[in-house]
Amino acid sequence: MSRPRSDAAHRAILDAALALAVEHGYTGVTIKGIAERAGVGRQTVYRWWPTRGAVLLEAMGEIGAAHGAPEPSGDPVADLRTFLDATFTLAAKRPVVDVLLGLTSDAFADPALRADMRRYIAGRRALLHEVLERQQGWTVPVDTVVDMVFGAMWYRLMNEHAPVGHQLTREILDVTAALRS
Secondary structure: OHHHHHHHHHHHHHHHHHHHHHHHOHHHOOHHHHHHHHOOOHHHHHHHOOOHHHHHHHHHHHHHHOOOOOOOOOOHHHHHHHHHHHHHHHHHOOOHHHHHHHHHHHHOOOHHHHHHHHHHHHHHHHHHHHHHHOOOOEOOOHHHHHHHHHHHHHHHHHHOOOOOOHHHHHHHHHHHHHOEO
């Protein structure tokens, strides 16, 4: 009988962490604040996650899972456009961008979070790789193209010198067309 209550607490914690990130940004999220917002004790949060980063990374994983690779349409360039538009639009939204950048910052000092981030990013890389593989004639390894695409996104998110969105998708489509023979 206690399992549904635990599931409800688990969900409430993830929702509370995201709500706090919306209201206060990544740096304004604390375990104490998450517990208070979720209506649980801090020990309940710590039962599942050692840090705010771990809580928010799980929440980001759920959001990312809802944005997978599109089903093959028969037009691999359209499939790539669909994937990139969805990925870039999501990554540029608040609180997603704040959380991603905060997690990246915290991961430098936290080896466990860094390992979890690598797994999260590996999943996103695999999805992009799958979509890129639908196209033929690459003149460079597809993994290099994945690095270029996500490198451009992360660079823009970190430096805010240009937007992440539909324009970046168009630019990436031009670059990827030039990298195919």
